[in-house]
Amino acid sequence: MVWTNAVVQGLLLGGLYALFSVGLSLMFGVMRFVNLAHGDFSVLAAYAAYVLVEHAGGTPLWTFAAVVPMAAVVGFFLQHFILDRALGAGELSPLLVTFGLSIFIESALQQGFGANNDSLFLGPLSYQSWKITNTLYLGRLEVIVFVVAVALISGLQLFLSRTQPGRLLRATADNPRAAALSGVNPRRVRALATAIALATVAVGGLFLAMRTSFTPTSGSNDLIFAFEAVIIGGLGSLWGTLLGGLILGVAQTVGSQINPADGILAGHLVFLAVLAYRPQGILAARNAAL
């Protein structure tokens, strides 16, 4: 029964990881680089919410309405004024720029907030749970986070496959040259991808801050988990990313069940095993770019 519990908790956690991953995978699909500051933006969102609650009060839940659109706008301008330039300056440039951005965000947050743990406390929702059996309890917040994450990823997949902006995004990821020759403005598409990436990672950042805690430097960890989930699931579709997040979550909680200190390690091992035996990822679509 403890194993069932570990697996279920892992799945709930994995939904959150998937939310961190979709943006990373979307930006990689469209621009072919890994945004090394991706995790830091989740932490930045968490601090933004933290400050908003401190000043305006109320439950942290309302901050979604302010922080997520703000993140999208930041993503748009980040792409327009910084990343687009870096992309024009060679393959390594975007990596260096986002690495620099990551360092900058982390030290700025450290300056502003110190190195301690903070959290977005939701009151009773933080500890209430549903009893399923005598040994299996589902935290309400955990379930809500999971449901929202899956709904958001499904919605995003629907947006990509059914709407014209989504098609243009997929077309650009598939063949940027042909997209430009079809009249698609590549700058517009890249800005859209980054806006979505930052909005989704902001949602993830707020949820993580509500479920556990955050520090100015915890973004680096978030980035690693997001990256591992993307690789495990395989680039090609957001379903792959969701699956990758779930597998990573389960690996971590089952690993912790075996030895409480080894949860994270178990996740890394699964990631390495996938890299070694199925580098294209578990659910890599046959010929899909996104």
Add this chain to the structure above:
Amino acid sequence: MTMLRLEGVTANYGHLRALEEMSLSLDEGDILAVLGANGAGKSTLLSLISGELKPSNGRIFFNDVDITHLDPFQRVRKGIALVPEGRHLFASLTVEENLLVGGSTRRQGSWSLDAVYDLFPFIKERRRSRGGQLSGGEQQAVAIGRALMSNPALLLLDEVSLGLAPVIVRDLYGGLRAVANEGTTLLLVEQDLTEALGVASQVLCLLDGRVVLTGSPDSLSQSQMITAYFGDGESAHKSERS
């Protein structure tokens, strides 16, 4: 009325000069066939017109507007569409999605999904297949259809017949004739002379990055064209150039 005008356009790839002082003028409704051997500079010419390659010298005008510095997507919006060599479909998108992406500019005109399916009926039944699953001929038809969806005034085509069976090439050229009859100006690059000369109203031969012959297909003799195509005995085997 002159639709497209190139004035002394020179193009380089690094140190390699691919096109030299090229001038060209194309009227609305013209069908220009550009002929030439491998490496003559045909695709380079199309890249210059589509905006993928910027000239190191010279200017390009479209409907009397200087478009020399416009990006490819901006030129599509002005009415210039390229069907690239190798077709370049979106392999992971369906046929219909490929066409819809082509229509994203929403330029005014008569092309629509149905119009493209009427032009090439054999891709209609494959509209839910992914670009990567199509045969070469089907891919080429979709690539042409995708370009048409932007309602171009000038359609550029790079080696439409390359690697395709003669029956299919005939179907594709049948479609292109219909497109030309609607008034669209065509610029086709070909190595297959028969089909190209069958539709062309003008011919231009490139050799080693220079125009060596122009005229109407009827006014040019076979031997003139063969010389223009291969050069004189000297340069016939000179595919490596400094």
